[in-house]
Amino acid sequence: MLxxxxxxxxxxxxxxxxxxxxxxxxxxxxxGAKLTLLHIIEAPSYIPHDSEELPKTHSQKARDLLEKVAAxxxxxxxxxDLQVDAVLQNGNVVTEILKQAKSLGVDLVVx
Numbered sequence: 001m002l003x004x005x006x007x008x009x010x011x012x013x014x015x016x017x018x019x020x021x022x023x024x025x026x027x028x029x030x031x032g033a034k035l036t037l038l039h040i041i042e043a044p045s046y047i048p049h050d051s052e053e054l055p056k057t058h059s060q061k062a063r064d065l066l067e068k069v070a071a072x073x074x075x076x077x078x079x080x081d082l083q084v085d086a087v088l089q090n091g092n093v094v095t096e097i098l099k100q101a102k103s104l105g106v107d108l109v110v111x
Contacts, residue, residue: 004031008106010038010097013065024110025079034083039066040096063088
């Protein structure tokens, strides 16, 4: 396998994302890579992306879900030694995934 030091795992908390997570975890375990969980809150088209008008409850719920996934990984017997970060961003999903992949210097995106 290629030299993999950092894996980005974008999640929308769907069943498909839940099914993809074990692959990201297994690759991270096998390579010793850091795993960054990413969730993007995409504003409805009628609210500017930089607006503070996004419902705070939605942002807090997303943060809570993301932190729960990270905490579950950190506390698991098998994956507890992995380095796991969680990032929550506002913006366009595709743009933010590409932006985070570049800025974090990830080697692999697992979706």
